[in-house]
Amino acid sequence: MILTVTLNTALDITYRVRTLEAHTSHRVTEVTERPGGKGLNVARVLAALGHEVTATGFAGGATGRTLQEQLTHTPGVVDALLPVGGSTRRTIAVVDATGDTTQLNEPGPVISPAEWSAFQEAYEHLLRSASVVALCGSLPPGVPVGAYAGLIRTARTLGVPVLLDTSGEPLRRGVAARPDLVKPNADELAELTGSHDPSKATHDARRRGAHTVVASLGAAGLLAHTADGLWRATPPRRLRGNPTGAGDSAVAGLLSGLIDHLPWPARLARAVALSAATVLAPVAGEFDRSAYEELVGQVAVTGEVTAA
Amino acid sequence: MILTVTLNTALDITYRVRTLEAHTSHRVTEVTERPGGKGLNVARVLAALGHEVTATGFAGGATGRTLQEQLTHTPGVVDALLPVGGSTRRTIAVVDATGDTTQLNEPGPVISPAEWSAFQEAYEHLLRSASVVALCGSLPPGVPVGAYAGLIRTARTLGVPVLLDTSGEPLRRGVAARPDLVKPNADELAELTGSHDPSKATHDARRRGAHTVVASLGAAGLLAHTADGLWRATPPRRLRGNPTGAGDSAVAGLLSGLIDHLPWPARLARAVALSAATVLAPVAGEFDRSAYEELVGQVAVTGEVTAA
Structure with a gap:
């Protein structure tokens, strides 16, 4: 199976309103909700393509429970999320008639050292049946900034190809741990390498440790x-x-x-x-x-x- | 006990952000949640004053379940909310550093005729142990606009004093059913009576059927x-x-x-x-x-x- 890791899962809520105006009151005309966070989005697309996919990461609180319930309605994605004491974040995208979006992102739950240890153990166990693993998105508070680097080393030790899709310092440290593939966008790539020339920057990212770089x-x-x-x-x-x-x-x-x-x-x-x-x-x-x-x-x- | 009725309960969520600007992305720095809807707010204050209070109305879906869980942590309020198939609404108040609030209100669940019948039956049963009843807030979709008038007549038949706190057409129809007390604010009173002079307007509201009018x-x-x-x-x-x-x-x-x-x-x-x-x-x-x-x-x- 394909394993996707989403340490900072989210319940993505979309509100439709007529016009969003700060400091006024709005009637929401339409509400949609779905499990979010990059790794869950990746898992949903993979399942729709017919792949066997397992999603791990963290889920907690009432929002985490709602997210997991909705995940059971996503055919083909096996839920291997670990429980945490904190509450999974919501993201609210307010879309108005202009089509423009106003985004409100809750902070993630604070992950305790014991929860982080439990995750690393579960991850190593899941890797043993994985053909490939994707590490996706931001880190919630409490998870060390070198987390992805550690998860990449574990995957490499077990001979499982590993894809990394994140940004900032977790990307920088992750790349140094020699992942098989990184998928930065133009901004993430420029931040990592200091270069705005994609062909120079992808070259530089490989030199920093990524075996293959695919820039979107x-x-x-x-x-x-x-x-x-x-x-x-x-x-x-x-x-x-x-x-x-x-x-x-x-x-x-x-x-x-x-x-x-x-x-x-x-x-x-x-x-x-x-x-x-x-x-x-x-x-x-x-x-x-x-x-x-x-x-x-x-x-x-x-x-x-x-x-x- | 005191009975409070909240047909359109809500989970009231407050977000703190630095500055709310339409069509940009915001990091929420603080999230608070509590059971809301006017009747639940009234119940919480009554319980804090040491009164026995029972809260009824509707709760449904994941948000309804969260609301009821949080209600169990409100000492002194007995939860007599009825389950519905639709989902209880959330309201989001986005407070920024100016102290001003941007409000996003989800629509309530659509109440089916069977759910409305079940409520009327449960309400009549609860009234038999109530010393007074308060009917508070807006009506969710599906509940007839004359709902409060009917609930007032039931209370009067059973000899239970009844307070009404709502607005618009439900207030107009409710007042005609002769409640013991209505508590409109200045806008609601003006809308009901057409007069912006509070002492004339309260006089007029009594003439329309309310035994006592207390305008806030x-x-x-x-x-x-x-x-x-x-x-x-x-x-x-x-x-x-x-x-x-x-x-x-x-x-x-x-x-x-x-x-x-x-x-x-x-x-x-x-x-x-x-x-x-x-x-x-x-x-x-x-x-x-x-x-x-x-x-x-x-x-x-x-x-x-x-x-x-």
Whole structure:
């Protein structure tokens, strides 16, 4: 199975209002809720593609219970979240008629040292049946900043390929622990390397320890820097829609392609098509299956194989 | 016991943020939650004053379950909420450093005809052990607009004094069913009667069917129009603080004074002091007990007894 790790899970709530105006009162006309946090988004897309996927991380309090209940209604995702004493965070996206979003993010629960130890033990146990593991998103308070680096070392020791998708200091330390794959976006990559030139920056990220770097560059698609060379994969046309979750769908595409032993061009085409089909879906974070199936054959992949 | 009815209960969530700006992302620094809806606020204040109180109304879904769990941690309030298939609403108050609040109110659950029938039956049963009943707040979708009028008639048939605190058409219809007491604020009273002169408007509300009208006029305190005449009760000084829940505390004071058989001046003094002590409390909707005890002797009550 594919294992996804979401240490800072969230219940993602979307409110529709007519116009959001600070310091006034609003009637919410529509409420939607779903389990969130990057690793859970990745798991949902993988399950929709037909993969066996197990989601671990933390869940606690009334919000954690609601999240886990909703996860049981997500076919194909096995819930291996660990209980914590704190309460799982909510995120509220207030969407108004302009289509613009106002975001309110609760802080995550504080994870105790005992909870963090219990997680590391459960993680090592889960890795023994995993073909690949993805470490996704921010760290909740209480989890050490070098957490991902430690989880990467455990996976490497057990011979399980590991993908890292995070930002800031956890990314910097994670990269140094030599993950198989990192998937930064343009900002995360620039913050890590100090360079705004994606091809220089992906090169630098590899030098820092990542075996492969796949940078998500929004409308420009993906830039992959592997041991064999550089690949660019771009969607066939400019897409209009909601980019929420597009990066998580790209991660799911990369994992899915790895499991299916696809060569890099096909793997990147799958990731770009899934990402594009997520932008096109009417509900944030879902993907439009028929758009995916149409787009996957239309992604342009160009490569420049270099001497290793 | 005192029975309070809250047909549209809510989980009241307060978020603190630095500055709320539409169409940007915000980190919430502090989250507080408590059972809400006017009748539950009234019940909490009554319990804090040492009264036996039972709270009924509806609760449903994950939010309803959270609300009921939190209610078990409110000493002295007996939970007689009825389960419904829909989900209890959340209200989110986003308070920023200016102290101003941006409010997001979810719609309530849609109440089915069967759920409304079940409520009326349970209500009649609860009334048999009630000394007084308070009907508080808005009606959720699905409950008929004449709901309060019906509940008032049931209480009158059983000889239980009934207080009504609502607005708009449910207030208009409720008043016509001859409740013992209504507690509109200035806006609600003006909407009911068409008059912005509180002493004319309270007179008119009595003519429409309310036995006694106590209007809450913010900083000006309470104006009571009873069968015996007109009373004004004003706080001893201008108060600064958060007026959230001040009206509900006034309702609790009126019910408490009725149960304790206080004459009108003492009853109004209790209501004004509780209301003022709520404005002064650091947490919205709580009251500052020592402020209450200090203020209750300082409320000025002036009366003008008229021939009945």
